[in-house]
Amino acid sequence: MKRSEMLTGLVMAGLLTLACFGETSQNDLASSEEIHLSQRETENELVEAMASILERFPSANKRGIPQCAMGSRCAMRMGPRFGQLCECRKGTNCNSFLLKCIQS
Missing domain, CATH: 1.20.5 (Single alpha-helices involved in coiled-coils or other helix-helix interfaces)
Known part of the structure; x- marks a missing residue:
C-alpha cells in the first residue's frame, strides 16, 4: 500500500x-x-x-579611371614614377616599357 x-x-x-x-x-x-x-x-x-x-x-x-583600348597609351612617365592615364581592359596589361596596353 x-x-x-x-x-x-x-x-x-x-x-x-x-x-x-x-x-x-x-x-x-x-x-x-x-x-x-x-x-x-x-x-x-x-x-x-x-x-x-x-x-x-x-x-x-569616386570618379573612375577611363578604360583604354588594347594598343593605346595607358601610362605616362613622370621622372622615376609612372602616371596612369587610363586602365587597361580585361585581358590586357599596361606594359611599363612600352607604356601601352598589351594582351596578356
Whole structure:
C-alpha cells in the first residue's frame, strides 16, 4: 500500500513538474520573441539614424579611371614614377616599357 501511494505521489509530482516546465518554456518563448522584436526595432532605428547622418555629408563620388583600348597609351612617365592615364581592359596589361596596353 505504501509503495503504490509513493508511486502515485511520484507520478503526480512528475506531471506537475512537466506542466510547470511547459508553461515556463512558453513564457520564455514569448519573451524571446519580444526581445528579438525589440532588437530588430533598435537596429532599424540605428540604421535610420546613420542614414540621416550620411545624408548631411556631401557625397564624394569616386570618379573612375577611363578604360583604354588594347594598343593605346595607358601610362605616362613622370621622372622615376609612372602616371596612369587610363586602365587597361580585361585581358590586357599596361606594359611599363612600352607604356601601352598589351594582351596578356
